[in-house]
Amino acid sequence: MQFKHAPAAVSAAFDDPNLVSAAGVVPILRLARSAGLDELAQSRLSVPTDKGSNAGAKVMAPVAGMLAGADSIDDMNLLRHGGMGRLFVRTYAPSTLGSFLRQFTFGHVRQLDAVASRVLRNLTARAPVVRAREGERVMVDLDDTIIEVHGYQKQGAGFGYSGVRGLNALLATASTSSSAPVILGQRLRQGKTGSPKGAARIVGDALAVLRRTGVVTGVRPLLRADSAFYGHATIGTAINAGADVSVTVRMDPAVKTTIATIPDDAWTMIEYPNAIRDETTGAWISKAEVAEVPFTAFRSRKKAERVEGRLVVRRIPDLNPRQLEQPTLFDVYRHHAFFTTTSTDDMDTVVADKTHRGHAVVEQVHADLKNGPLAHLPSGVFTANSAWLVLAVIALNLTRTAGLIADRAGQLARATTATIRRTLIHVPARLARSARRVTLHLPEAWPWQNAFARLFAITHAPPPPATA
Known part of the structure; x- marks a missing residue:
């Protein structure tokens, strides 16, 4: 111009x-x-x-x-x-x-939380904010993020898991394949707070808000979260509220032992970033593979508190620089596992893995908020x-x-x-x-x-x- x-x-x-x-x-x-x-x-x-x-x-x-x-x-x-x-x-x-x-x-913040949940319920009456087809699951994603702050007068500010001084915001969102995420629940916490603290309360509130919106699909919603929220309180609350879970697990000895029992012929190649499709066979050529095995979560707890499900594992070759100079005798893999209570008839191994990776959509919500009103936290008062x-x-x-x-x-x-x-x-x-x-x-x-x-x-x- x-x-x-x-x-x-x-x-x-x-x-x-x-x-x-x-x-x-x-x-x-x-x-x-x-x-x-x-x-x-x-x-x-x-x-x-x-x-x-x-x-x-x-x-x-x-x-x-x-x-x-x-x-x-x-x-x-x-x-x-x-x-x-x-x-x-x-x-x-x-x-x-x-x-x-x-x-x-x-207490006033909790009153405002109640206002926000009722406003969302009323908005769903004006437009299908959470659109879901019959038989489609509503995805409820739980994650937290650090909002960076500056100065020494911010109440509750501290250095969290990211090493950034700020405050911790915990969000629960709802989305489907045809609708963008909306926020069901939120909570601001101290910057040094661990991710799972108060997560069970947010999960219960978020699933209650989802029920009040009237979104009926005939199937249970699915709670997705990363390994920070792999705990009996969060998962138990979701199951008691009528939801299934898909939560990344920590690589503790029980999980490693379970992964070692997976036979070599059980792994299935999957479509993965940077994979190449073979024009002749139509198969995906990559090193990303998935397999599953039955798994009981929280086996150290009493029998009534154990959760039956399956462990879905994705393995990727561990390509470190030393392997390029001197190849190893056996292939070495990095394993990423998550625990889910969904059935195999509802989601097979490949679909369950792809659905779980969709948890990254919550990062778009964090980016949206930080690109707008959460670019700063304006007051020195925590409430x-x-x-x-x-x-x-x-x-x-x-x-x-x-x-x-x-x-x-x-x-x-x-x-x-x-x-x-x-x-x-x-x-x-x-x-x-x-x-x-x-x-x-x-x-x-x-x-x-x-x-x-x-x-x-x-x-x-x-x-x-x-x-x-």
């Missing part, structure tokens, strides 16, 4: 009171209101303030800022420009919202940052739903938060008022005009009449 005018012929002035920079906040906040976000926050939060709570409006404000791209308290000024005051009743100052979050206690995490989860679930409504059969239905923000939210508009109606004049030839129009029309449609 080239400039059409000379530099001296172009000027800039911040003088138009009728412009807004993120018109897409309007339909998504309508979606949030239809899901009951403000009413639920107003009725369930008991956060004390000096001038009245107004919890519903003060929860909607940071969520709106996060939708517009805010990743700190100061960024809430994104809501205080141009014609935003004509669109919304309350556009709070960042200092007011910061004071509101700092008054949260752990304020915990509330900030819950609000970020609400904002992510709202963007997922908005993308699905706007473009159900297209790319936006599974797009990242950054893509939805760029195409549907960061749309500049000029406000015009006539006959007590406000019209948003949007850019002509906007590439995603049809998707925005669909989202706007659905979220501004009158609610259906109440049934008797």
Whole structure:
């Protein structure tokens, strides 16, 4: 692109009171209101303030800022420009919202957790956020991530397993083959906290939320997790809640002994990254192989607490530099094993291995959050940052739903938060008022005009009449 005018012929002035920079906040906040976000926050939060709570409006404000791209308290000024005051009743100052979050206690954060779960349930009534065909499993993925922080005034900050100083966020997501992940449960923990601490509580809450969404497929959901969560508390909670598990195991002596019993003719070649397909036979040529063997987890515990299942093992040649100089007499493999309670009739060995590797989808959720509101944890108060995490989860679930409504059969239905923000939210508009109606004049030839129009029309449609 080239400039059409000379530099001296172009000027800039911040003088138009009728412009807004993120018109897409309007339909998504309508979606949030239809899901009951403000009413639920107003009725369930008991956060004390000096001038009245107004919890519903003060929860909607940071969520709106996060939708517009805010990743700190100061960024809430994104809501205080141009014609935003004509669109919304309350556009709070960042200092007011910061004071509101700092008054949260752990009990208030749990109240906000309840609000987030009910908002997700109401969103699933507006759009099939978790879409699953009959007989398809819903995948529930559990994982934690370290959010890096700086300075010495962050409560709870510490050096965790990654060696980075920060706070630990534990998330549980739900996804299917045709729907992007949404977050069922969340918890902010101290940075030095071990991954499995509190995981059983999150698993129980997440599976309860999934049941309330009404997603019925006829099969049990599948909990996927890495080896940090291989413990009786987490796995037992999932099974008691009606789910199957697929959890990576640690290479302890019992697991190594079990792997050694697998015969050589039981290994099956699988499609794996960098594998090559033989054009003649159609087989995959690689060194990745899988096999399975019956396995009883937690055999050291009493009989009622043992879990029967199967151990699926994937082996890959251990190609270290010394083997290139002096080949070994026998092949040396690296083994990766996971424990699953799914049946062989439901998932054979190859399908079970491929399904378990899909657990990596939770890393996309971590990246989405860290590319947005979790780029920073804005407060020095731990409970304020915990509330900030819950609000970020609400904002992510709202963007997922908005993308699905706007473009159900297209790319936006599974797009990242950054893509939805760029195409549907960061749309500049000029406000015009006539006959007590406000019209948003949007850019002509906007590439995603049809998707925005669909989202706007659905979220501004009158609610259906109440049934008797």
